[in-house]
Amino acid sequence: xxxxxxxxxxxxxxxxxxxxxxxxxxxxxxxxxxxxxxxxxxxxxxxxxxxxxxxxxxxxxxxxxxxxxxxxxxxxxxxxxxxxxxxxxxxxxxxxxxxxxxxxxxxxxxxxxxxxxxxxxxxxxxxxxxxxxxxxxxxxxxxxxxxxxxxxxxxxxxxxxxxxxxxxxxxxxxxxxxxxxxxxxxxxxxxxxxxxxxxxxxxxxxxxxxxxxxxxxxxxxxxxxxxxxxxxxxxxxxxxxxxxxxxxxxxxxxxxxxxxxxxxxxxxxxxxxxxxxxxxxxxxxxxxxxxxxxxxxxxxxxxxxxxxxxxxxxxxxxxxxxxxxxxxxxxxxxxxxxxxxxxxxxxxxxxxxxxxxxxxxxxxxxxxxxxxxxxxxxxxxxxxxxxxxxxxxxxxxxxxxxxxxxxxxxxxxxxxxxxxxxxxxxxxxxxxxxxxxxxxxxxxxxxxxxxxxxxxxxxxxxxxxxxxxxxxxxxxxxxxxxxxxxxxxxxxxxxxxxxxxxxxxxxxxxxxxxxxxxxxxxxxxxxxxxxxxxxxxxxxxxxxxxxxxxxxxxxxxxxxxxxxxxxxxxxxxxxxxxxxxxxxxxxxxxxxxxxxxxxxxxxxxxxxxxxxxx
Numbered sequence: 235x236x237x238x239x240x241x242x243x244x245x246x247x248x249x250x251x252x253x254x255x256x257x258x259x260x261x262x263x264x265x266x267x268x269x270x271x272x273x274x275x276x277x278x279x280x281x282x283x284x285x286x287x288x289x290x291x292x293x294x295x296x297x298x299x300x301x302x303x304x305x306x307x308x309x310x311x312x313x314x315x316x317x318x319x320x321x322x323x324x325x326x327x328x329x330x331x332x333x334x335x336x337x338x339x340x341x342x343x344x345x346x347x348x349x350x351x352x353x354x355x356x357x358x359x360x361x362x363x364x365x366x367x368x369x370x371x372x373x374x375x376x377x378x379x380x381x382x383x384x385x386x387x388x389x390x391x392x393x394x395x396x397x398x399x400x401x402x403x404x405x406x407x408x409x410x411x412x413x414x415x416x417x418x419x420x421x422x423x424x425x426x427x428x429x430x431x432x433x434x435x436x437x438x439x440x441x442x443x444x445x446x447x448x449x450x451x452x453x454x455x456x457x458x459x460x461x462x463x464x465x466x467x468x469x470x471x472x473x474x475x476x477x478x479x480x481x482x483x484x485x486x487x488x489x490x491x492x493x494x495x496x497x498x499x500x501x502x503x504x505x506x507x508x509x510x511x512x513x514x515x516x517x518x519x520x521x522x523x524x525x526x527x528x529x530x531x532x533x534x535x536x537x538x539x540x541x542x543x544x545x546x547x548x549x550x551x552x553x554x555x556x557x558x559x560x561x562x563x564x565x566x567x568x569x570x571x572x573x574x575x576x577x578x579x580x581x582x583x584x585x586x587x588x589x590x591x592x593x594x595x596x597x598x599x600x601x602x603x604x605x606x607x608x609x610x611x612x613x614x615x616x617x618x619x620x621x622x623x624x625x626x627x628x629x630x631x632x633x634x635x636x637x638x639x640x641x642x643x644x645x646x647x648x649x650x651x652x653x654x655x656x657x658x659x660x661x662x663x664x665x666x667x668x669x670x671x672x673x674x675x676x677x678x679x680x681x682x683x684x685x686x687x688x689x690x691x692x693x694x695x696x697x698x699x700x701x702x703x704x705x706x707x708x709x710x711x712x713x714x715x716x717x718x719x720x721x722x723x724x725x726x727x728x729x730x731x732x733x734x735x736x737x738x739x740x741x742x743x744x745x746x747x748x749x750x751x752x753x754x755x756x757x758x759x760x761x762x763x764x765x766x767x768x769x770x771x772x773x774x775x776x777x778x779x780x781x782x783x784x785x786x787x788x789x790x791x792x793x794x795x796x797x798x799x800x801x802x803x804x805x806x807x808x809x810x811x812x813x814x815x816x817x818x819x820x821x822x823x824x825x826x827x828x829x830x831x832x833x834x835x836x837x838x839x840x841x842x843x844x845x846x847x848x
Contacts, residue, residue, distance in 0.1 A: 286403030374460020383570030445565030
């Protein structure tokens with residue numbers, strides 16, 4: 235049994251990569267999502283059609299048995315044993331086999347594999363989005379949209395196969411059966427079908443629109459709740475629980491009103507549906523009785539028409555409710571498409587090549603990036619970091635330091651000018667290959683809710699245990715990591731650090747981030763306030779480690795604590811998006827310019843500390 239499940243589970247490759255970006259029109263998006271699964275989906279639809287025809291065969295056999303029973307009872311079984319045997323074999327053999335096969339195909343071949351395929355493709359596409367895509371939305375909303383879109387799209391595919399093709403086969407077979415009985419019964423059924431389809435065409439677009447609005451409101455509520463929970467410490471520290479409750483209630487009220495709108499249209503649809511469904515048995519059974527009265531139909535044909543009409547009336551409710559769910563899911567898919575399918579603003583060109591490291595030179599040439607305004611960002615910045623040079627970057631908040639680093643890592647593409655590494659324009663390179671040669675430690679340290687091992691090893695996933703521990707020791711993190719214990723009882727390097735490293739202090743998070751960068755051992759190193767969360771004693775220890783790490787590397791270091799930059803080969807001062815001063819620490823102090831003013835504002839305490847540390 236396990237082997238059979240394994241075979242069926244591998245008929246669709248769930249991790250096959252998509253071809254190109256996701257389309258932004260509905261049906262093209264459907265095709266993109268399931269490309270590669272079509273043979274199995276077509277086979278599933280064929281099995282569903284076969285299951286649908288069993289409903290018609292059931293009615294036909296019932297009519298035959300009823301007609302056979304209208305004759306003389308004497309010798310009944312002897313005369314009709316082939317019919318009765320076929321009747322028995324159909325109900326205990328063929329019919330259960332087909333329905334079982336259909337259920338197996340849906341449960342093992344289609345649903346789990348298609349859902350995984352869609353999830354993988356949406357996730358991979360989301361990973362290609364630039365940083366600003368995530369900056370402009372709730373993280374919870376984006377994740378929620380991935381899950382909602384996957385579930386909705388999978389439901390649509392499964393229900394179209396399971397119900398849509400089943401119903402089409404049943405209705406088509408029923409029409410053929412009615413036509414074989416009398417063309418007038420087929421005509422009556424055709425008129426009813428036209429009324430039913432008209433009703434569907436009127437209600438479904440309205441249900442779809444309401445569903446889209448409901449899905450958007452639900453995702454916004456989810457994003458709001460995740461945003462609050464993610465920042466729960468800030469909420470409590472500022473005593474703003476009441477404010478967050480009010481914001482959440484507003485989002486809940488919006489969702490509640492959207493749900494009421496959807497409920498109103500769906501209730502009207504169900505009411506109309508029940509009325510239309512009740513008409514069919516009256517029309518077909520009544521018509522068959524009239525034909526029987528006129529001598530044009532048998533009792534068995536009345537039974538067959540009655541069986542078909544009652545089954546179709548019951549199926550009408552089932553199919554219509556499913557259609558309502560399908561349209562509801564389509565609304566959620568469309569809403570998810572709007573969130574998840576924007577084209578990235580930073581992309582690899584079709585002819586992009588891998589970065590070839592040579593010496594480690596980084597050059598910014600006439601670089602401008604203003605975030606769409608004329609005030610922010612940087613303007614006409616030209617700066618070259620020679621291979622192995624240690625350059626400090628200084629400036630007030632908003633001076634353009636982080637923008638420069640973002641462009642260096644190609645988180646954005648410049649509006650004009652270019653960034654190059656070893657003479658290679660970043661826009662001509664595959665992004666990942668350039669970033670692989672850059673190590674970075676930021677003030678806002680990024681931690682995964684994974685083990686300490688995993689967080690440090692993120693710098694180099696193939697690192698050995700000894701290498702991870704050596705990096706942790708160099709970052710002065712080994713001692714506190716050994717003492718960690720998480721809520722599951724995992725200890726030391728196996729302990730999980732909580733979402734965004736919440737279980738660690740700021741200094742501990744920064745030391746793990748340093749260990750990660752040390753382990754990566756990239757030839758180009760960016761330090762963005764790398765020791766800002768450390769106390770003076772630990773910082774002194776880390777500075778020694780950093781001196782070793784920086785040896786032989788090209789380094790760009792941002793710091794507000796100027797004492798950490800005094801030993802840099804060169805210090806670059808930025809103001810209002812431009813480079814205004816440049817030189818060694820002593821030279822800049824002698825110029826008595828902006829850097830000297832910054833230095834004077836930071837009391838002599840740092841100098842005293844450094845002298846004491848020496």
